[in-house]
Amino acid sequence: MSIINLKDSIYNLDNIKKVSHNKNDKITFETNEFIPITSDCMFKTIFGRKENIKFPCKLLSYILDMSYEDLLNNLKFTKNETGKEKKEDSNYRQDLVVTLDDISINIEMNNNSSEEIRERNISYMMRLREDRKNKKNYNQVIQVNLNNYCYKEDDTIRRDFLISSTDNVILTNKIVMIDIYLPNIKKKMYNKGIKVLSEMERFLLIGLEENKQKALEYVGDDIVMKDLEERISDWTLSDDLRESYDKEWALKDQAKREGVIQGIEQGKSEIINKLLTSGMTVEEISKITDIPIEEIQHIKSCN
Secondary structure (H helix, E strand, O other): OOOOOOOOOOOOHHHEEEOOOOOOOOOOOOOOEOOOOOOHHHHHHHHOOHHHOHHHHHHHHHHOOOOHHHHHHHEEEOOOEEOOOOOOOOOEEOOEEEEEOOEEEEEEEEOOOOHHHHHHHHHHHHHHHHHOOOOOOOOOEEEEEEEOEEEOOEOOOEEEEEOEOOOOOEOOOOEEEEEEEHHHHHHHHHHHOHHHOOHHHHHHHHHHOOEHHHHHHHHOOOHHHHHHHHHHHHHHOOHHHHHHHHHHHHHHHHHHHOOOOOOOOOOHHHHHHHHHHOOOOHHHHHHHHOOOHHHHHHHHHOO
């Protein structure tokens, strides 16, 4: 199974920019609106339930270049808590942990671009590796990060990491981290259109799209993608999930007001000006960044 790609494996954390939602009001839903998978409650509903195992299998079939049917027959959910050696120790709870034979796979949805989150994810991977070792050897651990952020002047959608020397001599292939940059998938769609999208990109866009009609455009003839779209539509209108989503956004709004969430406003004007200089329209920037059109136009008029 070939999943390692060393090209462009080093990046600069200083060049990071945050792309996320900035809605502060209570969320209300119409029948044509979706809760996106960047939401913790929707992500865990789609990928974390055993009855929905087809969805993580489909996603991993794209990422690992494996047969969807093989994954459906062999992928298993396992505990998502690691690192508790003593009773008084705290657990590390991951978003989703599955096993494929002797391979452990952790999938994380990251809405925060801080270096602390990067370090946390590395810690998850190492603790999972320690928990899954057997008497003879260590098994392979793969960490998949679905990142709701991207990097300045970098349109990369996927980047793979492993432990190697500076001249790319691989120390081990049993520790693998795969980053998927979700905003760059959106950017590719808006700039180049749906015809150039890979199946993985279409699959993820169904979960990222908040408009039902647009989500349907990505489905095509794929049965699992169609089922994903229908499930998200149903779950969005579920009273329990809507309540969880409202609480999730209320906590984010409170954190923002208290200054816990930082960096969203920092550098916003600089980022918008660079995107405008690159030739992007106000509407395209708004779609990618979720910054209101009026705010972008105001920044543009101040130049």
